[in-house]
Amino acid sequence: MCQVGEEYGAPAPEVPPPPPPPRAGRELKCVKCSEGLPVVVIRAGDAFCRDCFKAFYVHKFRAVLGKNRLIFPGEKVLLAWSGGPSSSSMIWQVLEGLSRDSAKRLRFVPGVVYVDEGAACGQSPEDRAKTLAEMKLILQTVGFPWHIVALEEVFGLPPSVLRHLAQEPSGTKGAYKAAVDSFLQQQHAPAPGEEQLSQPGSQDPQGPAGLPTAAQTEAQAPTAAQTEALSRLFDSVKTLTAKEELLQTLRTHLILHVARTHGYSKVMTGDSCTRLAIKLMTSLALGRGAFLAWDTGFSDERHGDVVVVRPMRDHTLKEVAFYNRLFAVPSVFTPAIDTKAPEKASIHRLMEAFMLRLQAQFPSTVSTVYRTSEKLVKAPRDGNSGGPPGPRCLLCMCALDIDTADSATAFGAQTSHLSQMQPPTPPAEAPTTPCCSAGVGRAQGCCRGAGPCRREDPRASVIEQLCYGCRVNMKDLPSLDPLPPYILTEAQLRSQRASVLQEIQEYLIDSDDEVQTGES
Structure with a gap:
């Protein structure tokens, strides 16, 4: 206890605070080579020097x-190049992979x-016009064959772009090795008298991919009518969420048409790990949710003859930004449809802000979310992998996941509601008008009598050919008239095929009937 008059010693000296821990990237060394000074910290404790980070980035691709x-x-x-960081980095990876200095050069022909x-x-x-000038300057520097198309060209697409074309068998690992060996033999044994011509803008004029001369395909400037029609289409959509989904759908259809027109069998997109999550x-x-394996997986085979691949799916946006900054990868900023939109303007913006x-x-x-997407399996409905392909969505071209009318799900309720929709009954005093197939072609038309045409509602016929997600988006489009003609034409053709197939169904012989006839 303290005593009165007790003398105490001098106060204890103050202990200085411990020094702060060394900041990552200064006193630390590269985690890979343990020699160079780190310039990039990808995660806590993962500091890379410039050379090791480039090797790490290229190895992922x-x-x-x-x-x-x-x-x-x-x-x-x-x-597929949008001018953004991820797609620009993807093009630079392909460009370096085709160069002469690459250890294992890529062997495909890019465009x-x-x-x-x-x-x-x-x-x-x-x-x-200013954005296109910047794009052309970068494309000329790269030296690949390039194609510039305007979104207004969707109003001139053929209906066949919405059809699933047969895909050639990809083969096994043995087929891939045989193709590689055959390709290498052709490269090492050129034909006699063959001249090696240098290509302007290419870093590897004699590369294994055999780059063609940089072909420039630029469509004509869209007309004022096409631009006005496209603006009217997007102005008629009520929500920003539906606008973003519609824009993505039209962009996919246009890229698919370009790929089929110019003979490309694969399409590469620059979707990063962060964007896919x-x-x-x-x-x-x-x-x-039924199509997550196609929307986020490495390959997307929904179109049949053209396969969409995502080689940047292992790179995060942080890694892409660091790589583009360190190695001067050019990119062009283009405002998107949701630029300067508030956080809660659309589901896309809200989910992006939530995840980040x-x-x-x-x-x-x-x-964690990305690894979950890797576990998704592309399995057909009810495991019917050996049966004939079922109907596909008119817009996203995925297989329709349609429940029966007595289903308790929201999709089944919508299907039941659409099946119960009947065309309005004409008034009794309405005069009898000839059918749409009057004359010689009456038997092949939509009506069988002399009464008014009982053709179903065109909007209902289009909605029935959509998956659940596309049906939800189409609710924000009051009228189908602003849609591009190829969508409405294909919907009408599918409806006609379905009605004709229903009429002749009783005259068709099933495979089970053939087996029973053979046994008897």
Whole structure:
């Protein structure tokens, strides 16, 4: 206890605070080579120097392509370029993979496509011309064959773009190795008298991919009527969510048409790991859970003859930004349809803000969601893999996942509601008008009598050919008239085929009937 008059010693000296821990990237060394000074910190404790980070980044890109083995040597691949960081980095990876200095050079033949979406995003003609000039400058530097198309060209697409074409068998691993050996033999044994011509703008004039001369395919400037029709289409859509989904659908159809026209069998997109994680959660919110394996997987075979691949799916947006900054990868900023939109303006914006905010607090959020998408399996409905292909959605071209009318799901309720919709009954005093198939072709028309045409509602016939997610988006489109003609034409053709098939169904012989007849 303290005593009165007790003398105490001098106060204890203050202990200085411990020094702060060394900041990552200064006193630390590269985690891979343990020699160079780190310049990039990808995750906590993962600090890379410049050379090791480049090797790490390039290895990710090559490993995805080598592990899946979907792209055969000499195959034409179309690179979908938007001007953004991820797609620009993808093009630079392909360019370096085809160069002479590459250790294992890529063997496919690349081409680049750019879709001008300025009319849908509200850009002025001057801004669109300036953006196109910047795009052309970068494309000329790259040296690949390139194709520039405007989004207004969707009003001139044929209905066949919405049809699933037969896909050639991809073969096994043995077929891939045989194709590689055959390709290498052709490269090492050129034909006699063959001249090696240098190509302008190509870093590897004698590369194994056999790059063609840089062909420039630029469509004519869209007419004022097409631009006005596209603006009217997007102005008629009520919500920003439906606008983004419609824009993505039209862009996919246009890229698919370019690929089929110029003979490309693969299309590469620059979807990164972060974007795919956001897309997975967004697709769940939009009712597209049945198609997550196609929307977020490495390959998407829904179109049949053209396969969409995503080689950048292992790279995060942070890694892409660091790589583009360190190695001066050029990119062009183009305003999107949701630029400057508030956070709650659409489901896409809301889910993106939600995921990025979680990623900032819990750094493993994106990787966890992404790994979940890798476990999804592309399985047909009810395991009917050997049967004939079922109907496909008119817009997204995925297999329709239609429940029966007595189903308790929301999709089944919508299907039941559409099946119960009947065309309005004409008034009794209405005069008798000839059928739409009057004359010689009456027996082949939609009506069988002399009464008024009982053709079903065109909107109901289109909605019945959509999946659940596309039906939800079409609710925000009051009228189908602004849609491009190829969509309405294909919907009418499908309805006519279905009605004709229903009429002749009783005259067709099933395979089971043939077996029973043979046994008897």
